[in-house]
C-alpha cells in the first residue's frame with residue numbers, strides 16, 4: 001500500500017477536491033515541463049545526492065530540536081520542544097525549498113529564477129539560491145513593501161538579484177504576484193518561477209511540500225532519539241503553509257500524533273482584521289488553484305491583517321484545506337497580542353528571538369501546555385526574529 005505522501009496529491013495535483021492548475025494557455029506546456037522534470041529528478045540519485053550535500057554543507061542541516069525547559073516551566077504543563085529552522089542558513093525554513101528550486105532550475109537547463117516577494121524573506125532566500133547556482137534572479141516587490149522592508153531589498157541586491165518595483169494597485173504582495181507571473185510568461189523558456197510556499201498551480205504545492213519534508217523527517221528522528229517517544233502534539237504557524245507541511249510530513253502516518261496549524265488572528269475575528277483563512281475562509285480559487293480563501297462581499301480576495309507579514313495571505317496551500325476536511329489536522333488561531341507575548345517570553349526565557357510568524361506557534365504551545373500537563377508538544381520555530389527587531393522594539397518596547 002502506498003503512503004499518504006506517495007499517493008497525495010493525485011497525478012493532476014488534487015489533494016482531495018483542492019489544488020489543481022488553472023493556467024493561462026501559454027503557461028500550460030511550461031508547467032507540464034516542470035512537472036515532468038520534477039517527477040524524473042525526484043527519483044534521480046544524482047539530484048538527491050546533490051540536495052543532501054547542499055543541505056549539509058551549505059545550509060547547515062540538520063537543524064537541532066531544542067527542549068524549551070524554561071518555557072515549559074513557565075507555561076506550567078506540557079513539555080515544549082522546538083525544531084530550530086531559525087538556525088537554517090538565512091534564518092528561516094524558506095531556504096529548504098529555494099535551494100531545491102535552484103537545483104531543479106539548474107538540472108532543467110534554466111538560467112534564471114523569477115518570483116514575487118512580500119516582506120522580502122522569500123526574495124532573499126531565492127536570491128541566495130540563485131547566487132549559489134550562478135543563476136540570474138528577478139524579484140518583483142510592491143513599492144509599499146520596498147519602503148517598509150528596505151534591509152531585505154539591500155540583501156537581495158547584494159546577492160545579485162534584480163528587484164523590480166511594482167507600482168500598481170495597493171503596491172503590495174498581490175500585485176507583485178501578478179507582475180512576476182506576467183514577466184515569467186515572456187521568459188518561461190529559460191526561467192523557472194520560484195514559488196515561495198505550498199501554493200500556486202500543480203506541481204508547486206507537491207514540490208514545495210516534498211522539499212520542506214526534510215524538516216519533519218529530521219524532527220521525528222531527533223525527537224525519538226531525545227525522548228524515546230513520538231510527540232503527542234505537533235504545531236506550526238500557517239501562512240501559505242510550507243513550514244507546517246514540512247513538519248507535518250514527518251508525522252502524517254503516525255495516527256497517535258495530533259497535528260495543529262496555527263493561523264494569525266491579527267486584532268480580531270472580523271473580516272479584514274486577521275489572516276485566518278482555514279478558520280474563517282470558504283472554498284474558492286486564488287492564483288491558479290482551488291483552496292480555501294478569505295473573500296469580501298464581492299467575492300474578491302479580502303484584505304488581511306497580522307503583525308507577521310509572512311502570514312499575510314488571503315489563501316492557503318490546498319493540502320491544508322484537504323487535511324482539515326479529512327480531519328487529520330486541526331486549525332487554531334493566535335492573535336497579535338498572544339504572539340507578541342510569546343515573542344518576548346521565548347527571547348527572555350530561552351535566549352531565542354523568534355520570527356513573529358513562528359511566535360504564533362509558540363503562543364499556541366504555551367496556551368495548550370496548560371491544558372495538557374502530561375503531554376509533549378513539538379513546534380516549528382520556522383525562523384529567527386532579526387527582521388522583526390526594529391519594528392517590535394520601536395512599536396512595543398522591550399517587554400516586561
Ligand SMILES: *Cc1c(COP(=O)(O)O)cnc(C)c1O
Nearest residue numbers: 197239240241242243310357383
Ligand atoms: C514566510 C515565513 C512563514 C510563512 O510561510 P509558510 O509557507 O506558511 O511557512 C513562516 N515563518 C517564517 C519565519 C517565514 O519567513
